[in-house]
Amino acid sequence: MKIRIFLPxxxxxxxxxxxxxxxVSDFDHVSAAEKRSVVTAETEQTVVLGxxxxxxxxxxxxxxLMAQCNGRLSAVTTQYSTSHSFxxxxxxxxxxxxxxxx
Amino acid sequence: MRxxxxxxxxxxxxxxxxxxxQIGSIDQSQGELVPxxxxxxxxxxxxxxxxxxxxxxxxxxTAENFKQLRDILALIxxxxxTGNPVFDDTYAQRLQEYLLVECPGGxxxxxxxxxxxxxxxxxxxxxxxxxxxxxx
Numbered sequence: 073m074k075i076r077i078f079l080p081x082x083x084x085x086x087x088x089x090x091x092x093x094x095x096v097s098d099f100d101h102v103s104a105a106e107k108r109s110v111v112t113a114e115t116e117q118t119v120v121l122g123x124x125x126x127x128x129x130x131x132x133x134x135x136x137l138m139a140q141c142n143g144r145l146s147a148v149t150t151q152y153s154t155s156h157s158f159x160x161x162x163x164x165x166x167x168x169x170x171x172x173x174x
Numbered sequence: 175m176r177x178x179x180x181x182x183x184x185x186x187x188x189x190x191x192x193x194x195x196q197i198g199s200i201d202q203s204q205g206e207l208v209p210x211x212x213x214x215x216x217x218x219x220x221x222x223x224x225x226x227x228x229x230x231x232x233x234x235x236t237a238e239n240f241k242q243l244r245d246i247l248a249l250i251x252x253x254x255x256t257g258n259p260v261f262d263d264t265y266a267q268r269l270q271e272y273l274l275v276e277c278p279g280g281x282x283x284x285x286x287x288x289x290x291x292x293x294x295x296x297x298x299x300x301x302x303x304x305x306x307x308x309x310x
Contacts, residue, residue: 093289095287099273154253
C-alpha cells in the first residue's frame, strides 16, 4: 500500500527546482543599423551527496556565450538554479545576451 | 491546543521574503528616465514541510506515515534551495524579452534585479523581477 502512495510521489516530486538568482546586466543602446540577435549558453554541475565534480561550469557558460558573438554583448541575464533529485542535485547556469554586430 | 497553534501559525505565516537584490549603473544624463518593471513568478510548494505539518496535526499511525513521507520527500528532493521548490525552472527565462517590450529602444539604466517571494508556509509565489529606467 505504501509503495503505491510513495511511487507516484517520487515520480512527481523528484523533479523540483529552485531559482536562486537572476541578474540582468546593463543594456547598451543599439542603433537601428546594427543587427541584434539573442545568444544563449547553459552549463551544469552535478553534485552527488555534496561531492562536486565540475567547478568551472560558470566560466564555461561565459566562454560559450562569448564564442557565439563576435560583436558586442549586452543585456546579459544570468540565472543560477538547482534541480533537485534523489541523493544528488544539479546546479545550472543559464546566460542569455543580446549580440550586436554590424 | 494543537489546532489553535496551527491556526495561529497559518494566520501569521503569510509574509514577503527578499532573497537577493542587485543594482547596476545609473545614467541620468542621456534623457528622460521612465520607470519600467517586470515580474515573473511561479508557485512554490514545499512538500516536505507539508508532510511535516501533517505529522504534527495527526497522531499514532497516521503521524508515523507522515513522518516516513516527509523523510522520503527530503531524500528525493535533495539540494540547495532558495525559498520553496518550484516545478518549472524556466519561468524566469523571458525576462530580457519582456524588458525589451517595456522599453523597445533597449536603452535601460539603473537595472535592479530582485529575487523575492510571497510566502504562506509551504506554499509561496516565487518571484523574479527587474525594476529599471527606460531612457526616452
